[in-house]
Amino acid sequence: MKTILKRYLLTISAVALILGACKRDDDYVVSTPSPFISNLDLRKLHKGGDVTLTKDLTGQATVVAGQVTSDHSGKNLPEGLLFIQNSRKVSATIDSIRGIAINIGAAAANYVPGDSVHINIEGGILRRERGILQITGVPASNVQKVASGVNVIMTPVSAVTMLAKPENFEGLFGVVYNSNFEPNIGVERIEGVKVFNEGSGDMQMNVSSTASFKNEFLPYSANVQGIIIPSASTGIPQIWPRVKADFVATSIVVDPNVPLGPNPAIITGYLADPEGSDANHEYIQLMATQDLDFRQKPFALVTTNNAGASTPTGPPVNGWATGGLRTYKFNITRGTVAKGQFFYVGGYKLIAGANSTDISRANWVVSKLYSNVDGDDGIGDKTTNLLANSGNAAGMAIFATTNVDAATVPSDVVFFAGTGNAFASGFGYAICDNDYYKRFNGTSFQPFYRQGNNTGKIGANPEPYQFSFLGGVYNATTKTWTTRRVHKTVAVSKSAALAVIQEVEGATRVTN
Numbered sequence: 404m405k406t407i408l409k410r411y412l413l414t415i416s417a418v419a420l421i422l423g424a425c426k427r428d429d430d431y432v433v434s435t436p437s438p439f440i441s442n443l444d445l446r447k448l449h450k451g452g453d454v455t456l457t458k459d460l461t462g463q464a465t466v467v468a469g470q471v472t473s474d475h476s477g478k479n480l481p482e483g484l485l486f487i488q489n490s491r492k493v494s495a496t497i498d499s500i501r502g503i504a505i506n507i508g509a510a511a512a513n514y515v516p517g518d519s520v521h522i523n524i525e526g527g528i529l530r531r532e533r534g535i536l537q538i539t540g541v542p543a544s545n546v547q548k549v550a551s552g553v554n555v556i557m558t559p560v561s562a563v564t565m566l567a568k569p570e571n572f573e574g575l576f577g578v579v580y581n582s583n584f585e586p587n588i589g590v591e592r593i594e595g596v597k598v599f600n601e602g603s604g605d606m607q608m609n610v611s612s613t614a615s616f617k618n619e620f621l622p623y624s625a626n627v628q629g630i631i632i633p634s635a636s637t638g639i640p641q642i643w644p645r646v647k648a649d650f651v652a653t654s655i656v657v658d659p660n661v662p663l664g665p666n667p668a669i670i671t672g673y674l675a676d677p678e679g680s681d682a683n684h685e686y687i688q689l690m691a692t693q694d695l696d697f698r699q700k701p702f703a704l705v706t707t708n709n710a711g712a713s714t715p716t717g718p719p720v721n722g723w724a725t726g727g728l729r730t731y732k733f734n735i736t737r738g739t740v741a742k743g744q745f746f747y748v749g750g751y752k753l754i755a756g757a758n759s760t761d762i763s764r765a766n767w768v769v770s771k772l773y774s775n776v777d778g779d780d781g782i783g784d785k786t787t788n789l790l791a792n793s794g795n796a797a798g799m800a801i802f803a804t805t806n807v808d809a810a811t812v813p814s815d816v817v818f819f820a821g822t823g824n825a826f827a828s829g830f831g832y833a834i835c836d837n838d839y840y841k842r843f844n845g846t847s848f849q850p851f852y853r854q855g856n857n858t859g860k861i862g863a864n865p866e867p868y869q870f871s872f873l874g875g876v877y878n879a880t881t882k883t884w885t886t887r888r889v890h891k892t893v894a895v896s897k898s899a900a901l902a903v904i905q906e907v908e909g910a911t912r913v914t915n
Contacts, residue, residue: 440464442489442501445529446570449536454529456538465525467538470553472502472576472630475512477646479614479629484537485511485546486630487520488575490553500556502574502630504535510543516576516645519550534635536573557628559763560642561752562604563772569633569640578628579606579642580764581653583737585698586621593621593650596634596641600737601763603752603770607634607641616647623654623698624738626764654739657696664882666837667693668702668801669815671745671911672872672904675790675797675865677756678897682774682787684756686749687799688872688904689815691740692879692913697768702735702814703779703802704748704769707832708788709795709824718827722809722851723800724782731773731783734805738768742879743913745905750774750789754904755868755895762901780805793864796825796852800832809833810850816840817873818852819862819890826853838875838884862890870895874909885914 440461448454448461458465469487473480480486481504488502505511505522514520523545527538560577582599594617597608608627610617629644644650672688675681687704695702705723713728723730733748740746745766752763752770763770774787791797798818802811813835818825825831831851834840839859842850849855862871875888893907 436463438464438466439468440466440524441499442467442469442487442503442574443499445503445524446501446536449529449531452530456524456527456529458525465523466521467503467505467524468521469503469519470516470555471514471518471520472516472555473511473514474516474645476515477615477644477649479609479611479616479643480645481533481535481632483508483511484535485514485520486574486576487522488556490519490556498571500558500575501571502576504537504574505541505546506532506537506539507541507543507546510546514546514548515551516555517551517553518548519553521547521549534633534638559752559761560606560631561601561763561770562606563751563770565606565631565640566604572631572640573633575631576628577631577642578626578764580626581624581738581766581768582606582608582627583624584621586623588623589620591621592617593619597621599627601770602738602767603772607639609634609641609643614644616644616650619647619650622652623696625653626651655694655696655741657694657699657739659696659699661693663700663803664693664879666814666835666877666882667691667695667803669837669877669911670799670801670817670873672870673790673799673817673862673865674749674755674870674895675819676792676867676869677759677895678868679756680787681789681792683750683772684753685789686747687790689746689748689801690877690911690913691742691744691746692877692882693742694739696739697735697737700803701805703805703807704733704735704799705782705802705807706731706789706797706799708786708791708797709821710788710791711795711824713824718830719825719832720809720830722830722832723802723811723813724808726778726782727784728786730778731786731789732778732780732807733769733771734779735768736805738766740766740768754899754901755897759895759897760899760901765901765905780807782807790865791820793820795821795823797821798832798852798862812842812850816852817861819860819871820864822853822858822860826851838887861888866892868894868896870904872904872907872910875911877911877913878915879913880915
């Protein structure tokens with residue numbers, strides 16, 4: 404009897420719990436769809452033809468909000484277009500900063516960068532006109548300024564990233580650092596469509612005939628900021644400076660009659676083991692010991708990885724020009740660098756691998772996706788591991804020429820990691836006179852690494868997520884190392900700033 408009673412009571416309790424869990428109609432939370440739509444979602448609506456923006460299409464959203472990036476005072480932007488972009492990312496982990504143009508006619512000139520606006524776009528038409536994705540049919544009265552003086556997000560842009568996904572950059576306020584032009588100095592003006600290279604590929608700058616600053620002379624290099632707008636005729640994305648201040652010359656004038664010293668460029672550090680894949684994320688840091696113009700006097704940087712599986716096998720018969728998976732060459736033919744300043748060669752302009760801080764504002768003379776393309780002049784196959792993490796001998800050399808063969812003497816050379824596969828049967832990697840290597844030991848000629856007493860390593864096996872910096876002091880007058888380089892490391896997180904690798908205590912210095 405007690406057992407039956409217990410079962411009865413348990414059944415009643417269970418039913419009570421179930422009924423208690425059921426919600427009445429008036430228990431449900433009534434929610435209202437957001438009236439705002441992001442530029443990211445707005446751009447997704449355009450599939451090629453005109454799109455009328457209705458609530459059904461936008462998920463009940465009627466307003467796009469953002470920060471104004473256009474400045475019509477310089478008269479170099481398409482008339483009537485108000486350019487805005489997100490004031491923040493949709494998510495911290497999503498690449499979601501996007502721009503959009505709103506055609507509101509002459510009133511577009513009433514707004515300036517840093518204005519924050521809300522724009523009612525209901526009934527407007529999303530279309531591509533004059534090559535530009537824009538919203539038309541929106542009266543100026545639909546724009547409400549809600550703030551001013553907002554800090555405008557500026558997105559670093561490079562050819563290798565923009566040309567891969569141009570739709571992500573259209574309408575954004577971007578900056579291209581170290582834009583290297585090929586001008587007729589003292590004659591050519593910036594007006595027109597100018598092609599430049601920022602180390603990773605060719606890009607275009609557009610300065611119209613109406614621009615108030617069109618008569619500025621075109622320098623060898625400049626930092627250029629502005630709105631990314633596709634060409635109306637070709638669709639190629641171009642950067643349009645808004646005002647004169649958006650175009651800042653950065654090149655230095657180098658006297659071509661000044662001869663190069665024995666070590667015009669030196670190796671100061673490298674990132675060999677970034678977090679995640681090494682492919683296209685490794686780089687080398689260098690420093691000029693005198694003013695350099697790579698148009699006048701081209702250089703080359705060559706890396707070597709002698710892992711057991713690297714081909715061709717056997718002695719490096721052609722030294723730094725061996726190629727295959729043993730050596731990889733970067734020609735440096737553009738840009739200038741001042742004495743005592745850092746410059747960079749490598750893959751993406753990121754400090755610590757994928758999704759890390761963009762450091763394109765540093766002086767990148769070459770940014771090349773070495774995992775996707777072969778080395779210059781046929782020296783080097785595509786590789787996912789430019790700089791070895793351990794094992795046999797690995798290193799790099801900078802040459803004051805692009806003509807590199809087995810006997811070419813580098814400006815500087817650094818070896819790290821192991822010792823094997825570097826010298827055999829009289830063949831090896833040419834060294835120069837620096838703080839670790841000497842071409843002569845007394846009267847004995849020893850031109851290769853691992854030959855004679857040229858056995859030292861400046862670096863060490865790379866540590867994961869660590870930048871290797873080779874602290875030392877080079878006297879530019881005597882052309883000698885007054886303080887020998889010593890390998891040290893500094894941790895580089897995904898969010899690390901450029902200063903972490905350039906201003907670290909003990910970094911290489913050039914004196915005199």
